Structure formats: C-alpha cells, structure tokens
Amino acid sequence: MVCPLANFEEVYKTDHGAVYQCSRQNCYWLEFAGDTTAFKVGDFFGFKKKIDAIDISAMIINPSRTADFTIVMPFRTPRCFVLDINDVLSLRELLDGAKFMIELNSVVHECLKVTPNQASY
Amino acid sequence: MKDLLRLKTSLNEEIENILNAQIKVEAHSSSVYLAMSSWCDDQGYDFSSDFFSKQSEEERKHMMKLFNYVNDRGGKAISPEIANIPADFESFRSVFEQMLEQEMFVTQQFNNIADKCIKLKDFVTFQFIQWFLEEQIEEEYVARRILEMFDVIGEEGIGRWEIDKHIPKVTYGE
Numbered sequence: 348m349v350c351p352l353a354n355f356e357e358v359y360k361t362d363h364g365a366v367y368q369c370s371r372q373n374c375y376w377l378e379f380a381g382d383t384t385a386f387k388v389g390d391f392f393g394f395k396k397k398i399d400a401i402d403i404s405a406m407i408i409n410p411s412r413t414a415d416f417t418i419v420m421p422f423r424t425p426r427c428f429v430l431d432i433n434d435v436l437s438l439r440e441l442l443d444g445a446k447f448m449i450e451l452n453s454v455v456h457e458c459l460k461v462t463p464n465q466a467s468y
Numbered sequence: 469m470k471d472l473l474r475l476k477t478s479l480n481e482e483i484e485n486i487l488n489a490q491i492k493v494e495a496h497s498s499s500v501y502l503a504m505s506s507w508c509d510d511q512g513y514d515f516s517s518d519f520f521s522k523q524s525e526e527e528r529k530h531m532m533k534l535f536n537y538v539n540d541r542g543g544k545a546i547s548p549e550i551a552n553i554p555a556d557f558e559s560f561r562s563v564f565e566q567m568l569e570q571e572m573f574v575t576q577q578f579n580n581i582a583d584k585c586i587k588l589k590d591f592v593t594f595q596f597i598q599w600f601l602e603e604q605i606e607e608e609y610v611a612r613r614i615l616e617m618f619d620v621i622g623e624e625g626i627g628r629w630e631i632d633k634h635i636p637k638v639t640y641g642e
C-alpha cells in the first residue's frame with residue numbers, strides 16, 4: 348500500500364510494473380507483482396545492482412528445482428522478492444528504464460540551471 | 469520532477485565505480501607490501517622489511533583517502549575483498565621489481581581515472597586525484613632508484629647486505 352501522503356510522479360512504467368517518485372518523502376516506490384515497496388534513493392540503486400547481479404545463465408543451466416527461483420530481500424523494506432527468470436528479466440527492464448529516466452531528469456535539471464549572464468542572451 | 473539523484477550524490481555512477489575499483493587496488497597494494505615486509509624480515513633484510521611495512525601503511529592511507537572522498541561526495545564506498553596475496557618471492561631483487569610493476573600499474577589506473585573525469589566533466593574529482601598523480605612520481609622514482617642499486621652495488625659478497633642498509637636512504641627530493 349502506497350503512503351496516502353505521498354506526492355507521486357511516474358518515473359517509468361512497463362506492462363509488469365512501475366516506478367514512482369515521491370518528492371515529499373524523497374523516495375521511490377516500486378510497483379511490481381501486485382505489491383508496492385518504498386526505497387530510499389541509495390537503496391533503490393543498491394537494489395538495482397542486486398537484480399543486475401543475478402546470474403540468469405546459472406539459473407537456466409542448473410537442473411535443480413530450487414535454481415528456478417531466486418530470493419532477494421532488500422534491507423529496510425518488509426518485502427521479500429521471490430523471482431523466476433521471467434520476473435528477473437521484467438524487473439531488470441523496469442529498473443533499467445527507471446534509472447535512465449532518473450538520470451535524464453538530472454541532466455534536464457542541469458541544463459535548466461542557467462546563470463543570469465547566459466539568460467540575457 | 470525533483471532531482472532526488474543529485475540530492476543524494478554528486479558523484480556520477482561511473483566515477484563512483486572507478487573510484488571503488490581504485491580503493492581495491494590500493495588495499496591490494498597495501499596487502500602485497502605487507503607480504504613483502506614479512507618475506508624480507510624472514511630473509512634477514514631488516515631495513516627492507518621496515519621499508520615495506522611503511523609502504524603498506526602508506527597504501528592504506530591512500531585507500532582511506534579515496535574511501536572518505538567517495539562517502540563525502542554522497543557515494544557509497546565499498547570495503548574491498550582482498551585475495552591472492554603471495555607469501556613467497558623469488559629473490560630480493562624480484563621483490564623490488566614487483567614493487568615497481570605495482571606502482572606503474574597504480575599510475576596507469578590513476579591516468580584512467582583522470583581520463584574518465586575529463587570525459588564526464590567531473591573536475592572536482594579530477595582536482596582530487598591530482599595529489600595521487602603527484603604521489604606516483606615519488607613512488608616510481610623510489611622503486612626505480614632501489615633497483616638501480618642492485619646494479620651499482622652488485623649482489624655478490626656483502627652486496628645484498630649493503631643494498632638493504634641503503635634502502636631507508638632512498639628518498640625523492642623533487
């Protein structure tokens with residue numbers, strides 16, 4: 348459940364989920380597999396690194412049933428992600444897109460910071 | 469939309485990653501020099517053992533300087549995992565040859581960081597690493613000067629004993 352006080356802006360959305368930014372609480376909300384999870388900025392990028400580090404080839408090659416799933420439990424969230432290969436790929440796509448949009452937002456902010464002298468031209 | 473990313477960190481992700489990689493290189497250097505110190509002590513080269521012990525401490529200080537910088541700029545410094553530290557060395561001379569190779573590698577790494585900083589226009593980090601680039605002049609000079617002593621003094625007779633005795637006197641005067 349998303350905080351009712353949150354001030355949402357959509358960062359990126361796919362068929363499998365979405366990432367929103369809450370500019371009131373300075374955090375990101377991840378909507379994925381029917382649930383939402385809040386991440387602080389550093390934690391969000393740390394979570395993305397964890398998902399990127401999952402060895403999909405090993406999951407495919409390993410015949411053991413337990414290798415079909417991977418469990419990710421990010422710190423400071425109540426969520427436990429149990430992901431199969433499709434989930435991992437979907438989550439990666441979502442997080443990649445969100446990261447790109449977050450960085451693009453930074454670049455746009457940088458470009459809009461015009462000094463008074465430049466503004467006169 | 470509010471720029472949460474820049475509120476959190478002033479470091480570009482690529483710069484943060486390359487600095488974390490350098491933290492690992494410095495930590496590795498520190499451990500290798502400690503291993504060299506132990507080997508020299510074992511072989512009876514007391515002055516060289518002290519020399520490498522001090523080098524090891526210095527490399528750790530370099531590591532911490534980078535570590536604190538990453539954290540101070542809003543990044544996340546990673547405490548590195550160090551493996552494959554040798555315990556034995558071929559000869560007295562080979563220890564210093566490895567030291568020179570290590571320092572040349574470190575210089576190359578800092579050159580790469582400087583290159584990356586310029587490409588990404590991160591002049592704050594570029595300014596920060598100037599200190600390390602200058603430090604590398606001294607590090608390489610000292611290692612090369614010591615290696616030259618092996619040729620000048622020679623290793624025969626009491627040569628190695630003489631070389632060991634002169635190690636603390638090798639300094640960089642600019």
